Amino acid sequence: MPTPSAPKHIVSVSLGSSSRDARIETELLGTPVLLERRGVDGDLGRAGAMLRELDGTVDAFGLGGIVLFVQAAGRRYYLRDALRLARNARRTPVVCGAGLKNTLERSVVETLDARIGWRGKRVLMVSGLENFGMAEALNAAGADIRYSDLIFILGLPLPLRSLSALAQVARTVGPAVAQLPIRLLYPIGKEQDSSNGGWRTSYFDRAEIIAGDFHVIRRYAPENLAGKVVLTNTTTRSDVELLRGRGLKTLITTTPRYEGRSLATNLLEAAFVAVSGKHPLSDADYRELISRSGVAPDVLELNA
Numbered sequence: 001m002p003t004p005s006a007p008k009h010i011v012s013v014s015l016g017s018s019s020r021d022a023r024i025e026t027e028l029l030g031t032p033v034l035l036e037r038r039g040v041d042g043d044l045g046r047a048g049a050m051l052r053e054l055d056g057t058v059d060a061f062g063l064g065g066i067v068l069f070v071q072a073a074g075r076r077y078y079l080r081d082a083l084r085l086a087r088n089a090r091r092t093p094v095v096c097g098a099g100l101k102n103t104l105e106r107s108v109v110e111t112l113d114a115r116i117g118w119r120g121k122r123v124l125m126v127s128g129l130e131n132f133g134m135a136e137a138l139n140a141a142g143a144d145i146r147y148s149d150l151i152f153i154l155g156l157p158l159p160l161r162s163l164s165a166l167a168q169v170a171r172t173v174g175p176a177v178a179q180l181p182i183r184l185l186y187p188i189g190k191e192q193d194s195s196n197g198g199w200r201t202s203y204f205d206r207a208e209i210i211a212g213d214f215h216v217i218r219r220y221a222p223e224n225l226a227g228k229v230v231l232t233n234t235t236t237r238s239d240v241e242l243l244r245g246r247g248l249k250t251l252i253t254t255t256p257r258y259e260g261r262s263l264a265t266n267l268l269e270a271a272f273v274a275v276s277g278k279h280p281l282s283d284a285d286y287r288e289l290i291s292r293s294g295v296a297p298d299v300l301e302l303n304a
Helices: 044-054 080-086 098-111 132-140 163-177 197-204 213-220 236-244 265-276 283-293
Strands: 010-016 024-027 031-039 061-063 067-074 075-078 122-125 145-146 210-211 231-233 250-251 299-300
Touching: 010 213, 010 265, 024 132, 024 197, 024 265, 061 080, 067 098, 067 132, 075 080, 075 163, 098 163, 098 197, 098 210, 098 231, 098 265, 098 283, 122 132, 132 145, 132 163, 132 250, 145 163, 197 213, 213 236, 265 283
Parallel strands: 010 031, 010 061, 122 145, 122 210, 210 231, 231 250
Antiparallel strands: 024 031, 067 075, 250 299
16 A cells, blocks of 8 residues: 655745644645644744744745735836845745735636626725736726725825826835835734724725735724625634624635635645645646636625
8 A cells, every 4th residue: 555645844934923823734736735824923033043944844935924026017026024034945945925816816806706796896905016916807807996005005095096006106116115124014923913993994984895915904994894895815713703793794715715714825825836846836837726726715705
């Protein structure tokens, strides 16, 4: 009888809270995989030390709570802190989910069009640059979108009404913003478990659909989300209950749910790298892997 092969071991080193850590054993494309999420509570030094310690002993790393780059209108803007962090791993490939998002999030919007009906829906896009594939797909589907990176990332009360305006902002300020410390741009550590409220909350009022990064949504969302739809990425059981308690109608995550939590995009991208044995992967590779694996979005109806 053949000896079963050892599972591919994938670790997401996350700048987020360690309270969200998880360990999942499953199969992907017929290959057993062990998926781990290890949070360092916002400590970049600890994250670097973990990457050095595990380098060469695991099959792929994902970076959580930070992305290596954002991609908009064919250009990439690399984040200084993320590049420094990734350099701690010299043998094990490192990905951040951004490569997969560009393909996966487009396909999710297209797949759910018949069910949701994006055309004419009022969408608040909290992180259009990080989720540019999603933004492009929603725009192509006819949604009425407010691109709000300047509001939620930079703290400027300036919603944008077109993808071309968002791309222009990226070209203008992207290179400089990418040099800023990550904690100035994105909630990390315990900030991921807290709500901020304040003046940004009012921008949610108009929206029928709230789209983009969940940690940004959670940090600034109002207490009342009745009748709204959230289209996002990683959520845990406690996140689901929080949204249910605020009256959210529908929660859509771009990845499937395992043991009560939707899989982080960086962890899924790292799993594809480990199982395929190829790095980097192209958009065509991602489309093929998504199709072969049967990876599909998760839709939870929380309140009638």
